[in-house]
Amino acid sequence: MPMSAFDQILLIVKESCKHADPTVDESATPKAIKIAKEDLTLTAQNLLQNPLTYFDMLSCITGIDNGPDAGTMEVVYNLYSIPFNHHLMLKIIVPREKPEVESICHIWKSADWLEREVFDMYGIHFLNHPDLRRILMPADWEGYPLRKDYKHQEYYRDIKVEY
Amino acid sequence: MPTDSVQYKSKPGNLNRSVPNKFNAENLRSEEMIINLGPQHPSTHGVLRLEVLLDGEIVKEVVPHIGYLHRCFEKHAENMPYNQVIPFVDRLDYVASMNNEHAYAMGVERMLGIDHQIPKRVEYVRVVVAELNRIASHFIAIGTYGMDIGAFTPFFWLMRDREHILRLLEWASGARLLYNYIWIGGLFYDLPVGFEDRCREFVRYIKPKLQELETVLIENKIFIGRTANVGVLPLDLAINCGVTGPMLRGSGLRFDLRRVDGYSVYPELDFEIPIGDGKMGKVGDCWDRTNVRVLEIHESLKIIDQCLDKLTGEHIRTRDFDPQALIPKKIRPKAQDLYVRAEIPKGELGFFFRADGKSDVALRCKCRSCSFVNLSVLPEIAKGILVADLIAIIGSIDVVMGEVDR
Numbered sequence: 001m002p003m004s005a006f007d008q009i010l011l012i013v014k015e016s017c018k019h020a021d022p023t024v025d026e027s028a029t030p031k032a033i034k035i036a037k038e039d040l041t042l043t044a045q046n047l048l049q050n051p052l053t054y055f056d057m058l059s060c061i062t063g064i065d066n067g068p069d070a071g072t073m074e075v076v077y078n079l080y081s082i083p084f085n086h087h088l089m090l091k092i093i094v095p096r097e098k099p100e101v102e103s104i105c106h107i108w109k110s111a112d113w114l115e116r117e118v119f120d121m122y123g124i125h126f127l128n129h130p131d132l133r134r135i136l137m138p139a140d141w142e143g144y145p146l147r148k149d150y151k152h153q154e155y156y157r158d159i160k161v162e163y
Numbered sequence: 164m165p166t167d168s169v170q171y172k173s174k175p176g177n178l179n180r181s182v183p184n185k186f187n188a189e190n191l192r193s194e195e196m197i198i199n200l201g202p203q204h205p206s207t208h209g210v211l212r213l214e215v216l217l218d219g220e221i222v223k224e225v226v227p228h229i230g231y232l233h234r235c236f237e238k239h240a241e242n243m244p245y246n247q248v249i250p251f252v253d254r255l256d257y258v259a260s261m262n263n264e265h266a267y268a269m270g271v272e273r274m275l276g277i278d279h280q281i282p283k284r285v286e287y288v289r290v291v292v293a294e295l296n297r298i299a300s301h302f303i304a305i306g307t308y309g310m311d312i313g314a315f316t317p318f319f320w321l322m323r324d325r326e327h328i329l330r331l332l333e334w335a336s337g338a339r340l341l342y343n344y345i346w347i348g349g350l351f352y353d354l355p356v357g358f359e360d361r362c363r364e365f366v367r368y369i370k371p372k373l374q375e376l377e378t379v380l381i382e383n384k385i386f387i388g389r390t391a392n393v394g395v396l397p398l399d400l401a402i403n404c405g406v407t408g409p410m411l412r413g414s415g416l417r418f419d420l421r422r423v424d425g426y427s428v429y430p431e432l433d434f435e436i437p438i439g440d441g442k443m444g445k446v447g448d449c450w451d452r453t454n455v456r457v458l459e460i461h462e463s464l465k466i467i468d469q470c471l472d473k474l475t476g477e478h479i480r481t482r483d484f485d486p487q488a489l490i491p492k493k494i495r496p497k498a499q500d501l502y503v504r505a506e507i508p509k510g511e512l513g514f515f516f517r518a519d520g521k522s523d524v525a526l527r528c529k530c531r532s533c534s535f536v537n538l539s540v541l542p543e544i545a546k547g548i549l550v551a552d553l554i555a556i557i558g559s560i561d562v563v564m565g566e567v568d569r
Contacts, residue, residue, distance in 0.1 A: 110405030
């Protein structure tokens with residue numbers, strides 16, 4: 001039986017995952033693969049360089065906060081391969097107390113600003129990012145606005161902050 | 164004639180200055196300088212601030228600072244039902260609202276699983292208004308770009324012609340810029356009676372005007388001199404930086420989501436995908452990007468023509484047709500993650516949704532905006548160029564700050 005494109009991708013992801021086995025989320029569109037955060041760099045590198053997948057475009061990085069009760073945050077990477085027309089969603093789960101992921105800036109340059117935005121909104125630190133600053137909010141803004149338990153500060157530079 | 168009657172005899176010493184300079188050139192300081200461009204500068208197309216490191220007139224480094232137009236779109240989208248987010252979506256890329264709405268509505272419909280049930284007439288109307296708006300958006304892009312680099316006339320011509328499009332869309336939706344016309348599962352209202360004829364009239368009117376535009380701007384010697392070989396974006400860098408839309412096509416890749424993904428009724432329509440070919444300079448320069456936009460207007464006109472044929476033939480307006488028939492009373496998608504993308508005039512607009520299956524409010528609605536990603540390539544291609552070329556590059560990226568900052 002010929003292997004479907006997704007199975008092929010899953011095989012490559014499995015080979016590059018050393019820390020934990022990847023799990024598949026079938027309900028997502030495109031299909032998602034959950035991997036451990038330690039495996040991200042190697043997986044991304046292999047997905048880009050493997051001639052069978054060649055994911056040459058990183059479309060989107062999304063941060064998601066699952067709330068203080070769940071105690072986790074997620075980072076979702078949407079990859080796309082122009083020559084094969086493959087889509088893939090990669091998911092990383094990080095603890096809420098110490099949210100850290102390895103940056104993939106050196107693999108896809110588009111990750112630079114997208115990671116900065118996730119950092120700005122969720123406070124997820126991207127290790128080894130060349131220039132991790134806030135991007136949309138002012139540099140002296142307090143807190144991370146898209147976290148579920150976010151409370152905005154009352155005053156910003158003596159200006160009342162209202163929702 | 165005696166030679167001593169000549170009153171002035173040229174000697175090399177005559178050209179020496181009678182008063183010596185106060186400053187000595189050797190003692191002058193020559194060093195790098197930080198220049199702040201924007202956020203209130205007209206050629207930055209809105210509130211974009213550029214921190215430019217200059218060595219004389221040579222740009223050594225550019226650091227874009229954004230966020231001046233941040234309106235918390237994603238936070239709002241997490242606090243409102245899906246259908247109420249559409250007016251916010253309008254305000255992302257505010258010169259191409261129909262295209263934004265189309266992308267968003269498509270995403271929610273896919274989550275609900277009703278994307279294949281949408282009536283054909285609704286889909287054709289969506290494509291007509293989206294393509295009209297694409298033309299209007301490209302008119303702004305080309306017109307303001309011409310003005311940035313010194314051509315004043317095309318801007319007025321294009322604004323005049325854009326007005327016809329805005330009046331058509333106002334007739335259909337009631338608003339000039341922010342329409343709230345494409346709803347989840349249908350449309351706000353069917354096209355007004357007589358719209359198809361007026362639209363055809365517009366297509367007939369605009370074709371010779373485009374010819375004029377090409378003569379006065381695109382093939383203009385000064386315009387070519389300012390844009391050819393400037394801001395060359397190589398294809399591999401473009402893909403690695405996630406650049407999409409006319410910028411990517413200007414770099415020579417025939418990649419258009421309308422063709423690649425084939426969403427809505429685009430597979431049934433016949434249109435070309437123009438790419439940059441380096442006719443005036445290198446492939447991927449500012450001229451190529453602008454020319455791709457002009458060629459895309461022609462393709463959009465072709466699409467509109469075909470859609471109007473369908474709307475007056477196969478899918479003609481009937482008395483009992485209700486474009487709101489399929490609009491769900493309660494929009495409650497199953498728990499899932501979904502990434503949807505569509506081609507808007509600037510590139511790939513993507514929405515990432517997470518629905519929890521229990522409420523009609525999205526748990527997360529991330530907007531992947533094309534202007535944001537396209538702008539991030541600016542520091543890469545603006546190294547070692549002149550300041551005047553920096554302005555030419557910003558204009559050719561065609562950023563709309565409403566979409567960059569969201």
